[in-house]
Amino acid sequence: SEVLFANSDACTCIMVPAELGEGGNVFMGQTWDWLAKARSNSVILKVEQEGRPEILMVCEAGLVGGKGLNSEGLGVCLNAASVGKGKIGMPLHLMMRNILNSSLPTEALKAVSAVPRAGSGVFNIASRSNYEMQVEFSPDAFDVIMSKGEALVHTNHYLSALIAPKDVAKSFISSTYTRLNGVQRQLSKMKGPIGMKGLFRLLSDHELYPESVCYHEDPRQSGERYCTVYAMVMDVTSGILWISAGYPCEGKISEYRL
Template sequence: MKTIDGVHVLTAEGTAREVGLAHGSEAGELVKKTIAAYQTMFENQGIAWKKANAIARTYIPAITDYNPEFIEEMEGIAEGAGVPFDDILTLNCRSEITFQSGSTNTDGCTTVSVTPERAEHGDTLLCQTWDWKMALRECVLLLRVKKPGKPEIITLVEAGTLAKMGMNSAGVGILLNALASDCKAEGVPLLLALRGILEADNFCHAVAAATKKRVACCGNVMMATRDGEALDIELAGEDFDVLYPKESILVHTNHFVSNRVPRYPYKDTMKFGAASSFMRRGRVDKLLRMVEGPIGLSDIKRVFSDHADYPNGICSHENPTEPKADRYCTTCCVLMNLTKGEIHVCPANPCDTPFVKFTF
């Protein structure tokens, strides 16, 4: 592992187990920090770490059915980092554990896609701010995965987890918005479904990876391809819905937009605890549509640096008046140009931190 301008970078190659071993051995200290951060967070939510481990173990059959290599990779991470397998499994089920606790205290994000009709140079752009706990900022890792017979992956993860936002060498990119409903958290853990999407060799297979099996935790997966298509998949337990760009711009935050999911009798529970979501979605959409001419990454960076409704706006900063356990900030930001195969990473708030470019 190396650190480039504040971005931790690790390349892992080989079989699933070899990829996991490299991840765990090279980023072992970061993995342990991630475990410690979630242990504290779960305990603040009233979930003892052993209870979290037990919840995570219930997902092993669904993970094995979805892709048994993910179990092997997590075993490799655990071995490489010198931590119990259950701890790595728990990190990769962290959304489901939070979901089952009934807490709406989960990570927020603002996601954007601009398709070639509005994008500079006719490119496909896919960009996100990730708002989460300050303690997790130092655990973020740019993970490159090279497995035989699979597209190369670049994904920004919390050390110890298999995927989050990112892109692959087949031109598919994904982002994630946390969502929640009161349905049961049954199925494939969300972070592992994201890894399944990133291993897809084309856009159709990527959509299938998100929808062929029930995903346990609600979430919005924004997905795009270098061929110029983009969509949102709002995952809502037993069902999902698909949303498309309007005039080549697609924006999502942390509440359901579809009027079809969650299906009755279930409801969107996160909207009651994510007040900033409504403002962020409307403001990002408005600011992007105000751009005269083609939209470039520099325009999106400017929008993502916006401080309207500070400190809770698009570029989020910790609010010192809130209880420490409830404080959020923009932990990082990614700007992807899928046409060029570029990902620009900002390891902190985009308003005052440079981006670092990575390519395949």
């Protein structure tokens, strides 16, 4: 991923704090846009480990870290981002596993801030203690944007003034701006608490198709085609994960619980 994220496609992440979540719960979700053939090797793992939290995560088969949640009430999602360089350090999948091995949001943050990082990206970290953080990182820097009670949205460009000047992915993933703005506008119009159904509705949006939040294969592309491999939503408070079998707009949703 440290190599491929310099040329990857577009994911959209949303975090909903307890103030806005159904039942006062914390929710988060994302689309995972990647090579279409990745659907055949995506797996859901339930990890039981002595002395550490139980984990429910989604990843490509063979990886030790992925997007998911744990029994301590922590969840993590991922956005691709790039500053166009890397160095010897910890790959992002190992950082994700260490986030899910954590018991507190502060420990999860240290899993990113306190290690030499090989590449770039954005971890969206939420907790049932109602701390929501967008942790943007590169090999040389990191920054944290936290919710003050509002929903947070992240796509594929850096929001932090610390790292944004070195962003290279924004120049060729132009939909990063329209997806961010579109989801933020829709969130502002939503009435009542937001839960699983509301998040899947946002992640199924087709505005500016095919370069929409729910990203279908573009017949204009040559070679390997990208698309929304799946969308996932998590109730971090209750330890529930929902995932679509393919495009979220098709409504084929499965539920998994810790």
